[in-house]
Amino acid sequence: QSVLTQPPSASGTPGQRVTISCSGSSSNIGSNTVNWYQQFPGTAPRLLIYTNNQRPSGVPDRFSGSKSGTSASLAISGLQSDDEADYYCAAWDDTLNVFMFGGGTKLTVL
Amino acid sequence: QVQLVQSGAEVKKPGASVKVSCKAAGYTFTSYYMHWVRQAPGQGLEWMGTINPSGGSTSYSQNFQGRVTMTRDTSTNTVYMDLSRLRFDDTAVYYCARDQGDYIGDYWGQGTLVTVSS
Numbered sequence: 001q002s003v004l005t006q007p008p009s010a011s012g013t014p015g016q017r018v019t020i021s022c023s024g025s026s027s028n029i030g031s032n033t034v035n036w037y038q039q040f041p042g043t044a045p046r047l048l049i050y051t052n053n054q055r056p057s058g059v060p061d062r063f064s065g066s067k068s069g070t071s072a073s074l075a076i077s078g079l080q081s082d083d084e085a086d087y088y089c090a091a092w093d094d095t096l097n098v099f100m101f102g103g104g105t106k107l108t109v110l
Numbered sequence: 111q112v113q114l115v116q117s118g119a120e121v122k123k124p125g126a127s128v129k130v131s132c133k134a135a136g137y138t139f140t141s142y143y144m145h146w147v148r149q150a151p152g153q154g155l156e157w158m159g160t161i162n163p164s165g166g167s168t169s170y171s172q173n174f175q176g177r178v179t180m181t182r183d184t185s186t187n188t189v190y191m192d193l194s195r196l197r198f199d200d201t202a203v204y205y206c207a208r209d210q211g212d213y214i215g216d217y218w219g220q221g222t223l224v225t226v227s228s
Binding site: 046047096103 | 145172205207210219
């Protein structure tokens with residue numbers, strides 16, 4: 001069981017806005033920055049959001065991240081069918097001294 | 111362009127060791143830490159540890175302490191992850207991922223499947 005808690009699944013219809021939450025604690029999200037990764041089946045993860053809300057070049061601005069206290073969120077607006085993937089939040093944990101990943105959220109586009 | 115190319119799939123017996131390589135290209139190898147992350151079939155991502163290619167210092171997850179060793183070869187721009195005393199539940203895809211300094215994983219290797227089977 002991960003220290004960072006994500007819903008196991010999320011869904012939306014094309015064009016909709018969906019949000020994926022990531023809940024942590026003072027030793028991880030509360031004191032460190034949050035990254036988000038996107039992963040398609042059989043492929044390596046891809047960095048989607050870094051330092052809470054920054055997008056690497058090439059990531060559409062439909063993807064946005066936010067953080068408040070010990071929680072973070074990934075929002076995807078204008079949902080598209082090829083957004084269907086697994087999404088992971090991650091942050092360093094100062095107590096466990098590890099880089100923690102959330103359990104992952106499988107996004108389905110209906 | 112930045113590339114991380116990993117070694118091929120491995121099949122090992124329980125109790126054996128496996129060494130996975132990750133060859134870096136397209137940037138100054140010693141300027142960026144490298145991390146190892148694994149993913150068991152149908153499961154999430156698990157951080158294993160990191161190595162500083164410059165001096166070779168390492169930091170490992172407690173989950174792998176005593177079983178994992180990360181090394182590097184600056185002459186070939188390659189980092190290695192050695193996992194010993196393999197168990198069935200070590201069956202996973204193992205990834206290397208570059209550390210940008212402020213965040214992990216701006217570039218990833220393609221993954222190496224390690225299967226532990228008797």
